[in-house]
Amino acid sequence: MRTPSRRDLLRLSAGTGAAALFGQLGLIDALGVGPARADASSFRAMVGVFLFGGADNWNMIVPTDTRYAAYAAGRGATLALPQASLTPLPGVPFGLHPSLAPLTTAWNEGALAPVFNVGTLSQPLTKAQYQASSANRPLALFSHADQQNEWQGLRMRGVNRDGFMGRTNDREAATTVPDLISLGGNSLILIGARSSPLILPSNGGLLRNGFNATATDAPTTTRQSALTAFADGGTAPTVTGITATSLTGNYGLAVTANAVLTGTTSIVDQYFKNTVTGVALTSDISKQLLRVARMIEARSTLGHSRQTFFASQGGYDTHANQVDAASTTTGTQANLFNDLAQALAAFYAAMKALSLGDNVTLFTMSDFGRTFRVNANAGTDHAWGNNHLVLGGAVKNQALFGAYPDTTLGGVQDTDTNGRWIPTTAIEEYIAPIAAWYGVAAADLPYVFPNYATWTTAPRGLLGLFG
């Protein structure tokens, strides 16, 4: 989709002083010389949705041309989605899982970008190189915890103690209320070197029972003074000291966040409804994204010109009963995809309603892809390369990214014979363009993406997701 150019912004504000203009639009901040600013035109948010467990996204998006035959053969009758069941993506030879039909609107509006065969890589990798030495591969392939950490920390052959969202935040102007916010719990991805993220619940308010800042009676005032005294755990970077800082900080932030999460004037809630039935969405991922939308809606109040969000959906470790015996289009995965698609569609609609369709980019992540080949229990096992989705008005119109693999079991892209595809797009090639769009300065990209140089050296390069 088209976004306002710098020239548009200049034209819009003709007649005002340049400094005031740039300050107003946040451009000074983008140049690194001014305070954070919060207005619609320069605002950017990125929203990472982690599909925990390793989502089988080989059934998320499926080829509809001659490649369908290899798809159907590789997945077998137990797993293969019938071609007629797929949700078409007009203009390209691929279709979405039928449960992802709510994303059709975004595709038609040029706001959905599928990315093929992304995964953890420490270097560009052929099958011959994969087989030649484990030193050519990321550590602990096919392991949930390790692959999650590599996706989030982006150190493929080392120890991950922080994550790319935390590192992104390290290089932003500090804000009073953290602008790194998770609705999906704590995760390595959020850990940086400078400040702690704000971790908010997907449900319920944030009330501190019994606490009354305006109380005047002695039992309450002395008790509250004692709470303050006992909040001291020292300031050393120890478990106690950091816990103390976290407790005190969160008591304060909860008051601010509670007003945003439970306030009654939000306009975004109305979009979080089932696209077919109109009933309010109840899945956890929909509740998370509703609150992401509320935090974005409140960006000015919060003093945020940038916001980074983490959300998550669990349950994708489908070793068994991934599909129903009666139909490959129903079952555990179909239900998860339905929850996901309803939530994403609602979120996209809410962003458009806030006139921020082009200012917010959501993208999916997951532990790994799953074996193309079915196992004994109508499920799939841990694999590697995977497909993902980018959602937001700023992405290139109706384009596909990365390369769909040769899905021949035991073929040139399979690590073994079960359909564990060697990724052809590195995570950095997938996510660094989103970070750059978001506003991470070129000089900071190697900090945020430690293996950045590898993926920006020709013939490799970042995906052209935007434009």
Add this chain to the structure above:
Amino acid sequence: MVHQTILRTGIAGTLLTLAACSGGGGGSTTTPTPTPTPTPTPTPTPVVVTGDVIRLAKQASFGPTMTLATRIATVGTTAWIDEQLAATGSSYADLASRAVARNFCTLMASAMQAVCNRDYMSSFPVAYAFYAHAATGNDQLRQRVAFALSQILVASDFEVHSTAGTATLNQLFLDNAFGNYRTLLRAVTLNAYMGAYLNLADSTKSAPNENYARELMQLFSTGVDALNADGSVRTDASGAALPVFTAADVHDIARALTGWTYARLAGAAANDGNALDYSQPMVTIAGNYDTGVKTFLGTTVAAGASQTTSLDAVIDAVFNNASTAPYVSKFLIQQLVLSNPSPAYVGRVSAVFANDGAGVRGNLRAVIRAILIDAEARGDAKAGASDGKLKEPVLYMLSLARLMAVTTDGYAFVTRDAAMQQSPFRAPSVFNFYPPDYPLPLGGGLLSPATKLMTASTILARHNFAYDWNFTTPSEWAVQASITGATGTTPNWTEWEAITDANALADRIDLLMLNRTMTAAQRTALLAAINAVTNADPAMQARKRAQTALYVVATAPLFQVDR
């Protein structure tokens, strides 16, 4: 200033005279040894409740009480540990007997289904029993270790719903808490509830399910990275961690473990899909077993070997792997003592895991004893940079509840734990509620596993638990009519009502909650808050003052982090 107070012990029901020294800080509380009922007025022999005694209680129980502390101080650290290593009592046997067909509840009248599902198709009854035992049971260390094991050998009601299954698996942890780790690993492997959770049940030779094979190594025994005996990671020339196993190892272990299925309920056909008996070990189904040659972790199982031979070869291979001793040892240290043990500490415990002194590997009794008597565990308050362990939610709640002398059927805790992100037996995945290597944010490389659970809402949930249970009569304390045998939750304030002096109260709180780490400023503030609470009835005043103090200090980082 010396106060004479009477307190009733929870264990023996005896009365003992307690001499509490207070004022001025420092020093230790002295108490006499318990005296046999009903011998009148013996000459008390004072025992010293040191900070170390309280620390041991925090490590080896669900929270110190004066009674427990007195017992430790009386018999001594090692004797008390040995006493605990012999203690039994907690059991889920009654719940394990609730094995029913999968459609048991759906066949009932709709009005009864919700209760039926809770009582037969969920982990909740097991969690109720867990909290009830933890609050008052005598076999505290056994329960602590069983709870730790339930967080390493994870199966969860999040995915598989069976009260009998949850109870059966967790009974294994209670029974084997001080047994041999190999015995436990083998029993867990054949446990039907685990078989359902990690898909070992009905894995067949035509397409072996790799889920259990992988997690058996990665989470239950060796870990992913090859470890030295001190828990440090073995690396290659480039500094990258060396793996313990390959994808081929996973695949062949999966093949070796094919051919197991659920036992069926009495009278049901062997292929009855409804009559799965989660309370019995899995049974063989020979036609599904891969009889071919299997090679994994340097072990080869010859073609034609029996299913049992394959199973034992797998268990031996993972149990005897060099990484297993440090992996399991470090995990247990992190569960019981601190989040960042030194390599030397891990090494000492790991050596005991490898050989208990009598040539036995995997002797958990010896391992637990080694963990608790180690110099890194013992001593008064520790203040090193790497010391400390954030109380996970279950320990946070139970520590406070035990100070309140709560008797409970466990229900009340279950209404609170989800908001703190730790519902026992309902971990979100096989990776437990938190990973053992979760980094402490801004902690310069320190780990703090339970910090994974600290969010704006869980921090408030912890606070609100402390507030609500001390300042209100929360609805969850009431007897739940739908639970058979429910008794509700009741605190007993008798012990606190006897402490009518403000300084004595501050002393007791400092000792039991903070193992004497309260700062002078905190003591001053606490005394002000205590003295602001007044009531015409001295006992009621003492109770309300104690409630104020328990609440305030429960919010403190010095209480939330054990050190």
